[in-house]
Amino acid sequence: MAWAYIDGGSEDQLTLRANRDAFARYSLRSHVLSGHKPTDIGVDLFGTRLDLPILLAPTGFSALAHWTGELAAARAAEKAGTRAILSTAASYSPEEIAQGTEQDHWYQLYPWVNPATGDRELVSSLLRRAERSGFAALAITVDVPVVGNREGERRVGMGLRPVVTPGRLASALIRPKWTTNFLLHRRVGARALVDGGGTGSAVRSARVQHYHMRPELNWDDLAWVRDNWQKPMLIKGVLDPDDAQRAVDLGLDGVIVSNHGGRQLDGAPASLDALPAIAERLQGRVPIILDSGVRRGVDVIKALSLGATAVAIGRPYLYGLAVGGERGVRDVLEILRAEVLRALTLMGRPGLSSLSRDSLIDSPGLR
Numbered sequence: 001m002a003w004a005y006i007d008g009g010s011e012d013q014l015t016l017r018a019n020r021d022a023f024a025r026y027s028l029r030s031h032v033l034s035g036h037k038p039t040d041i042g043v044d045l046f047g048t049r050l051d052l053p054i055l056l057a058p059t060g061f062s063a064l065a066h067w068t069g070e071l072a073a074a075r076a077a078e079k080a081g082t083r084a085i086l087s088t089a090a091s092y093s094p095e096e097i098a099q100g101t102e103q104d105h106w107y108q109l110y111p112w113v114n115p116a117t118g119d120r121e122l123v124s125s126l127l128r129r130a131e132r133s134g135f136a137a138l139a140i141t142v143d144v145p146v147v148g149n150r151e152g153e154r155r156v157g158m159g160l161r162p163v164v165t166p167g168r169l170a171s172a173l174i175r176p177k178w179t180t181n182f183l184l185h186r187r188v189g190a191r192a193l194v195d196g197g198g199t200g201s202a203v204r205s206a207r208v209q210h211y212h213m214r215p216e217l218n219w220d221d222l223a224w225v226r227d228n229w230q231k232p233m234l235i236k237g238v239l240d241p242d243d244a245q246r247a248v249d250l251g252l253d254g255v256i257v258s259n260h261g262g263r264q265l266d267g268a269p270a271s272l273d274a275l276p277a278i279a280e281r282l283q284g285r286v287p288i289i290l291d292s293g294v295r296r297g298v299d300v301i302k303a304l305s306l307g308a309t310a311v312a313i314g315r316p317y318l319y320g321l322a323v324g325g326e327r328g329v330r331d332v333l334e335i336l337r338a339e340v341l342r343a344l345t346l347m348g349r350p351g352l353s354s355l356s357r358d359s360l361i362d363s364p365g366l367r
């Protein structure tokens with residue numbers, strides 16, 4: 001169930017695959033004997049210097065990968081000199097992340113509204129809690145007016161809370177790791193949705209029932225959140241230059257070009273393919289972060305060459321989390337750091353700021 005949830009995409013997984021294929025269509029221009037030794041791959045984002053241009057994208061229920069979930073991910077991120085974006089549907093509450101970390105991380109918001117009453121009480125309370133907990137920036141995710149058609153998840157019965165059936169209970173009782181699994185399952189639920197960061201599945205399910213995805217999501221919702229959040233705010237899930245421009249005109253401070261890792265509209269373009277037109281339109285007015293399909297240091301270089309300021313990764317750090325908790329996430333980030341530095345050296349580049357469209361060669365044959 002966890003694997004289907006983490007690794008899958010929607011419907012025929014066309015967009016999921018396109019995210020990877022898009023990177024393979026570019027090759028890298030290299031210059032020999034350049035004499036450069038790149039050492040610094042830091043970037044400035046909203047007045048904070050990050051040591052690497054890679055953030056951890058928000059992922060819900062990360063305790064499905066490892067019970068230490070988002071807390072371990074955020075700790076690994078800050079030790080690597082970057083930040084994590086905490087999901088609205090996280091297994092750890094904003095308060096727990098704030099208490100368990102040194103740095104101010106970012107918060108991701110689903111702009112839910114009670115469909116019956118138009119009430120934004122839940123979103124207001126999440127915003128207040130994120131603010132009180134010191135989150136430095138807000139990413140508002142707009143590509144989930146309804147949840148994508150993830151057939152793989154349905155096939156294995158992925159739900160908000162695992163259902164204990166007699167069969168499951170019987171197999172759990174004969175498994176030595178039963179206690180661990182039980183604790184993990186208690187932790188998996190979306191703690192952020194529970195006011196005050198408390199527990200209680202009754203509260204949780206009542207809230208989830210009343211505040212679900214909002215098919216009528218619109219620009220007024222975005223404007224409302226903008227009016228209710230003072231610090232930097234990014235729109236996450238944009239693939240069209242008109243939308244990106246409208247968000248920036250509305251006062252947003254950054255754009256996350258993303259197709260949600262191929263989990264929403266199957267048939268949406270690869271994020272990397274959507275990036276150049278958005279970068280062209282925004283002309284450097286705000287930072288652009290790209291996610292969906294980044295797996296290697298060379299992918300980071302390609303995204304930055306096409307106009308991104310930084311990238312975010314989802315599944316790669318969940319794999320690391322599953323294997324080794326905080327240490328596993330840290331390893332993933334360090335592998336990517338080493339890959340970016342090595343690739344820059346092989347390309348004969350002094351650093352990230354020397355990258356541009358000219359650093360890439362169209363290469364339909366690279367597969």
Ligand code: FNR
Pocket residue numbers: 005006007019057058059060087088089108141236258259260261262263291292293294312313314315316
């Ligand atoms: C996500 N993503 C996501 N995005 C978001 O805004 N809120 C969320 O709660 C989640 N949850 C989530 C769970 C899981 C298991 C995955 C894999 C992804 C999307 C995520 O932020 C990001 O856009 C993608 O993961 C990027 O693609 P890659 O790096 O996984 O290819």
